[in-house]
Amino acid sequence: MTSAIASLPTLIVSAGPSPDNLRACLLEAGCTIVAEVGPDATLAAQLAHHLPRLIVLSTARAAGQLASTVALACGAERRPLLVFTSDASESSIDAAITAGVAAYVIDGIEPARVRAVLGVALARFRQQQKLLDELYRARTKLAERKVIDRAKGILMARYKLGEDEAYQKMRSMAMNKKLKLADLAQRLLDVEELLDS
Template sequence: MNSVTATLHTLIVSTDEASGQLLRACLLQAGCTIVADVAPDRSLSAQLAQHQPELIVLSTPGDAGQLASTVARACGDARRPMALFTSDARGGSIDAALSAGVAAYVIDGVEPGRVRAVLGVAMARFRQQGRLLDELHGARTKLAERKVIDRAKGILMARHQLGEDEAYQKMRSMAMNKKLKLAEVAQRLLDVEELLER
């Protein structure tokens, strides 16, 4: 049994009972623990919240992009790895599914040996996507903080006739004295400036 899939709590979202049954058998053989097999209906969000799956496996003969988008909306902010098994080879469906966060898109390939490998790839890609999203979020946060610090520095320079380095050191000292991050001190300076301008 593959350690990647062993006891992986898996929720199946299927639009077709026959293909869903075959996929269920392959998932069980791959070592997954099936927590539920549901339809993409109004109860999907509640089912996801109730079962908290570690993996979502989608199964549909067609409209794969639509199914992936529906499941992604039902997940909301709780990102989860998704693997999709379908007969839908249309480029638009593939693009829509990948945009919705599907980590593995498999066309006409439901066999036990292949399913296990696909799930391993899906989990690895999901972790990689998560790291990239974290890096992107961190970069955006740093850029936003840099802008706040630069604006606050400009206010100190104008109000107190300070040079750029002096204004930066003044803010840095304030941050250290108050045990705050530099960006927090800068935001407080901007808030005070906004109050004074009213």
């Protein structure tokens, strides 16, 4: 666990004063703290400047709102988010989980515990990323399949081909043009739309 944490560039985002021992616990766990910032208008710029691989959120209350703010500032660049708070409200926990928080720790800043939480949060983040990547690939394949089927339907109607013949014709065209089948299918749909307009 420690090897995954060692020298991990870490940004602390604090809404209000962060507990004195949080920084010490993160350093003891092996993190490299690049900065401590507030959740203000410069947050996205701070993230772009420091390029943290871990973001630790510290707040006494409204933890879900802070997590949402940080996730929004991260944009498409997902990073593991950890929350240390005394906010045990269900709405904050739900908002934090929705924002992608990997660990939500209530009133628990002790060196041994922080190290363990970091390890679990990093593992959970990797698992979430893997699932999101698989979901993205599945959605992409489904979208490509729909485009291919629509293009195949156009060829079948226009040239009175069977389904297999239309598919083979598209495959052959894609290979000749050195295109992915889905890209060729999209071009066929674009041409069909142009001709119909």
